[in-house]
Amino acid sequence: xxxALAPELEQALRVLPQRCRLCGTHHAPAPEAVxxxxxxxxxxxxxxxxxxxxxxxxxARPANLxxxxxxxxxxxxxxxxxxxxxxxxxxxxxxxxRLGVARxxxxxxxxxxxxxxxxxxxxxxxxxxxxxxxxxTVGCASTGNLANAVAAQAARAGLxxxxxxxxxxxxxxxxxxxxxxxxxxxxxxxxxxxxRLCAQAADRYGWGLVNxxxxxxxxxxxxxxxxxxxxxxxxxxxxxVVAPMAGGSLVTKLEKGFAEFARAGLVSGPLPRLYxxxxxxxxxxxxxxxxxxxQVEPVLPDTIAxxxxxGNPADGGFAAKAIxxxxxxxxxVPDADIVAGIRLLAETTGIFTETAGGATxxxxxxxxxxxxxxxxxxxxxxxxxxxxxxxxxxxxxxxESPVIAPRLxxxxxxxxxxx
Amino acid sequence: MAVTFSxxxxxxxxxxxxxxxxxxxxxxxxxxxxxxxxxxxxxxxLRDERGxxxxxxxxxxxxxxIRFRNGFDTPVTEGDEITVVAAIAGG
Numbered sequence: 001x002x003x004a005l006a007p008e009l010e011q012a013l014r015v016l017p018q019r020c021r022l023c024g025t026h027h028a029p030a031p032e033a034v035x036x037x038x039x040x041x042x043x044x045x046x047x048x049x050x051x052x053x054x055x056x057x058x059x060a061r062p063a064n065l066x067x068x069x070x071x072x073x074x075x076x077x078x079x080x081x082x083x084x085x086x087x088x089x090x091x092x093x094x095x096x097x098r099l100g101v102a103r104x105x106x107x108x109x110x111x112x113x114x115x116x117x118x119x120x121x122x123x124x125x126x127x128x129x130x131x132x133x134x135x136x137t138v139g140c141a142s143t144g145n146l147a148n149a150v151a152a153q154a155a156r157a158g159l160x161x162x163x164x165x166x167x168x169x170x171x172x173x174x175x176x177x178x179x180x181x182x183x184x185x186x187x188x189x190x191x192x193x194x195x196r197l198c199a200q201a202a203d204r205y206g207w208g209l210v211n212x213x214x215x216x217x218x219x220x221x222x223x224x225x226x227x228x229x230x231x232x233x234x235x236x237x238x239x240x241v242v243a244p245m246a247g248g249s250l251v252t253k254l255e256k257g258f259a260e261f262a263r264a265g266l267v268s269g270p271l272p273r274l275y276x277x278x279x280x281x282x283x284x285x286x287x288x289x290x291x292x293x294x295q296v297e298p299v300l301p302d303t304i305a306x307x308x309x310x311g312n313p314a315d316g317g318f319a320a321k322a323i324x325x326x327x328x329x330x331x332x333v334p335d336a337d338i339v340a341g342i343r344l345l346a347e348t349t350g351i352f353t354e355t356a357g358g359a360t361x362x363x364x365x366x367x368x369x370x371x372x373x374x375x376x377x378x379x380x381x382x383x384x385x386x387x388x389x390x391x392x393x394x395x396x397x398x399x400e401s402p403v404i405a406p407r408l409x410x411x412x413x414x415x416x417x418x419x
Numbered sequence: 420m421a422v423t424f425s426x427x428x429x430x431x432x433x434x435x436x437x438x439x440x441x442x443x444x445x446x447x448x449x450x451x452x453x454x455x456x457x458x459x460x461x462x463x464x465l466r467d468e469r470g471x472x473x474x475x476x477x478x479x480x481x482x483x484x485i486r487f488r489n490g491f492d493t494p495v496t497e498g499d500e501i502t503v504v505a506a507i508a509g510g
Binding site: 022032034036038039040041189192193196199200203295296297298300312314317 | 425427428429430432464473474475476477479482484486487502504505
């Protein structure tokens with residue numbers, strides 16, 4: 001698929017300045033994610049008086065995430081990764097019945113272009129930020145999906161990439177990165193160890209590490225999940241959204257995205273309640289919400305859900321605040337339930353998701369059993385990655401397929417047995 | 420105990436541009452206090468008003484997050500490497 005931007009954007013790309021989320025200090029555009037005054041995180045600062053499009057204008061634009069460009073941190077024309085976003089919103093009556101709600105949908109980023117996870121969105125914004133800031137090398141610290149997305153989009157952009165992952169990631173995540181030809185480095189240790197090394201590397205080498213020093217620009221791409229949900233529901237918000245939580249950024253950007261569309265008058269009514277799911281073996285944000293505290297207590301991850309195994313979630317405090325403020329809640333699910341969640345989604349809805357998606361489905365079921373949903377709820381589950389990346393999780397979980405000779409008699413024997 | 424204390428650029432600016440500082444102490448808190456005395460502009464970035472670490476600043480003693488040890492009360496040994504990392508991200 002090839003798409004082009006509408007001709008009204010004909011100027012060189014510039015990134016917006018940033019503002020500290022803690023102390024409010026203004027920062028000129030730069031590959032920096034940390035405030036020099038208080039060490040708080042930076043995020044892009046938008047002109048509140050900028051002209052915004054209405055629903056008809058947005059709907060007439062190409063079907064990619066740049067159709068919401070007025071809410072993305074740029075001025076001018078993006079030149080890279082123009083095809084990401086606008087993934088299907090799939091209704092699932094079977095899942096709605098299981099959850100005891102009026103309607104349920106899956107926001108299916110398992111089929112995201114180009115690398116089959118929602119990380120394509122954040123890399124699309126980050127790689128354009130890297131280009132606008134004149135950075136010649138990009139990279140990331142990753143639990144897998146981000147590695148795939150950076151490797152793919154850097155290859156297409158012709159940018160060298162340094163990608164750092166824990167040494168023992170799933171084979172699909174490793175192959176799905178290495179195939180694009182980046183400098184892929186497997187680090188002995190957990191994701192949190194990888195992240196620390198990358199923070200030092202960004203500082204030392206001046207690379208554009210998308211989730212480190214480009215993090216303010218990168219995170220904004222996640223808002224497009226919320227924008228697309230609203231548009232695909234016919235310019236309205238769902239009543240509840242369930243998302244997996246790793247570093248916690250997605251939940252905070254969902255909150256921001258839904259609020260921005262409401263403020264722009266593109267949707268009306270209450271903002272959705274936000275619910276977060278984590279694996280029980282790595283649930284620091286769940287514990288924070290449940291405890292009512294303000295500060296994340298880091299944990300050492302122990303779960304098959306590697307893509308959300310972040311023991312020291314940088315946005316955990318913000319995520320907990322967003323969830324509590326929306327009236328939502330959290331769920332931590334054991335690994336066996338994650339596998340059951342993967343299978344349930346596949347068997348009821350025809351979507352094969354990875355372990356993070358299994359945690360989301362299992363989390364939604366746990367929340368439903370806990371009475372967190374209403375009978376008239378319209379719930380969207382964020383399916384953030386593709387199941388082919390984590391087939392190891394299903395080893396031994398699926399029935400063994402029989403092997404037969406190419407003879408009808410042997411098939412009849414099987415058929416009769418099934419009867 | 421003599422240790423090495425490494426700062427990110429954003430903090431090194433407040434330590435006369437030094438990203439690596441030699442310091443001494445029995446605990447990590449001692450080391451931080453000594454560095455805070457030597458670089459008064461850096462001091463409020465390393466410790467909050469109660470003398471503890473900020474949530475957005477992570478201290479590593481060699482390869483270990485000090486929150487898994489005993490925070491600023493964690494003892495240091497000769498040759499230890501302390502690394503300060505600001506606001507790390509999700510992946």
